Amino acid sequence: MAVNCIFCKIVRGEIPSRKVYEDEELFAFHDIAPVAPVHFMLVPKQHLDSLAETDDSHAALLGRMLVLAPALAKQQGLHNGFRTVINTGSGGGQEVFHLHVHIIGGGRIPPMVRRD
Numbered sequence: 452m453a454v455n456c457i458f459c460k461i462v463r464g465e466i467p468s469r470k471v472y473e474d475e476e477l478f479a480f481h482d483i484a485p486v487a488p489v490h491f492m493l494v495p496k497q498h499l500d501s502l503a504e505t506d507d508s509h510a511a512l513l514g515r516m517l518v519l520a521p522a523l524a525k526q527q528g529l530h531n532g533f534r535t536v537i538n539t540g541s542g543g544g545q546e547v548f549h550l551h552v553h554i555i556g557g558g559r560i561p562p563m564v565r566r567d
């Protein structure tokens with residue numbers, strides 16, 4: 452756990468969040484500034500700065516996150532699908548440096564990349 456990490460603080464309950472899910476390894480909560488009607492984040496309780504910090508020892512954890520994502524999306528009413536986003540590093544637009552998967556849906560989801 453990182454002392455000053457905002458998502459570690461959410462996991463520890465030191466900062467309030469709207470919890471979606473919790474088990475011994477993972478925690479999910481609604482994004483404070485949603486970009487769609489449903490927008491929540493799935494994070495490992497273990498502090499990892501980003502996907503770039505992971506290695507083979509994290510394969511099972513990352514697998515659990517991806518397998519859990521569709522189950523949580525369905526629980527949140529996303530029966531037609533959803534978008535998962537993992538921003539990695541400043542070059543990937545990451546703002547909070549605790550690994551997280553955004554799960555987004557329920558509205559009009561534009562193409563990821565605009566080609567015009």
Ligand code: AMP
Nearest residue numbers: 468481482483484538544545546547548
């Ligand atoms: P990223 O740009 O991928 O690092 O995403 C960080 C996300 O964290 C943004 O979508 C923020 O809206 C969200 N966020 C920041 N602070 C909080 C908070 N206290 N509770 C819930 N979501 C947050």
Ligand code: ZN
Nearest residue numbers: 456459498549
């Ligand atoms: Zn953290």
